[in-house]
Amino acid sequence: MGSNYNPKLSIVRVENLRLRAFIGFIDWETEKLQDVIISFSFKYDTSLASKTDNVENAVDYKKITKGVIDFVDHKSFHLIEALAEKIYIHIQTSDSAVQEINVKVEKPNALRFADNVMVQIDGTDRYNTAIISLGSNINSEENFSKALVHLQQLGFIMQRSAFIKTKPLKFEEQPEFLNGAILLNTKKSLSELKMHLKQIEALLGRVRTENKNAPREIDLDVTTYNGFIIDEDLAVFPFLIDFVQQLQPEIQLEK
Secondary structure (H helix, E strand, O other), X not given: OOOOOOOOEEEEEEEEEEEEEEEOOOOOOOOOOEEEEEEEEEEEEOHHHHHHOOHHHOOOHHHHHHHHHHHHOOOEEOOHHHHHXXXXXXXXXXXXXXXXXXXXXXXXXXXXXXXXEEEEEEHHHOOEEEEEEEEEOOOHHHHHHHHHHHHHHHOEEEEEOOOEEEOOOOOOOOOOEEEEEEEEEEOOOHHHHHHHHHHHHHHOOOOOOOOOOOOOOOEEEEEEEOOEEOOXXXXXXXXXXXXXXXXXXXXXXXX
């Protein structure tokens, strides 16, 4: 994550997707399919997609929509709350770039004196789970303590790994590092979280040079976010894999 990280968020919105499903506790002999109207939106960083005009760099909203159709249309659900949650999870797990998801499920004519009943999920009300890795080899213990104070202002620190000393790998002529990681529950989107980490690094005095592997006061990176591997250096540093296995053992990794 370079010092010039500057995401360009755009909204993708699918409105009034009209499907048919069985809703409620049904009598299969008398119950009929009912209309269900689904709308959803999400944001993602379209910097690369807009620059390259290449579909491979875009979030595939058609695939997401097809997935919604496949598990909703002509299927049975007791509660529209459960249906809305399934749609939310489907979108959230479709692509690591997706953030700030909104889902609305409407059930027309569900009440006698109302046009419809709806359930809406606003992603900004939900907590996201992230592993944040920390590294320092300049006044490392002091800078770790300062960084943790800043990090707890971004959400709730649910767990932390062991803090360990490691030898420098890419640029060996420097002191050894103190490395660790925390499991953070946060309402920050991925792009917001990355920006906050950059700010904390700057506040603690990190100055970036041409040597990306030079000594540093603090290095903060998003390692995982909502179950997705975010840090491209995960395979390079074995201790990062150990941290993920300690904090989120449900994520399957290969050393």
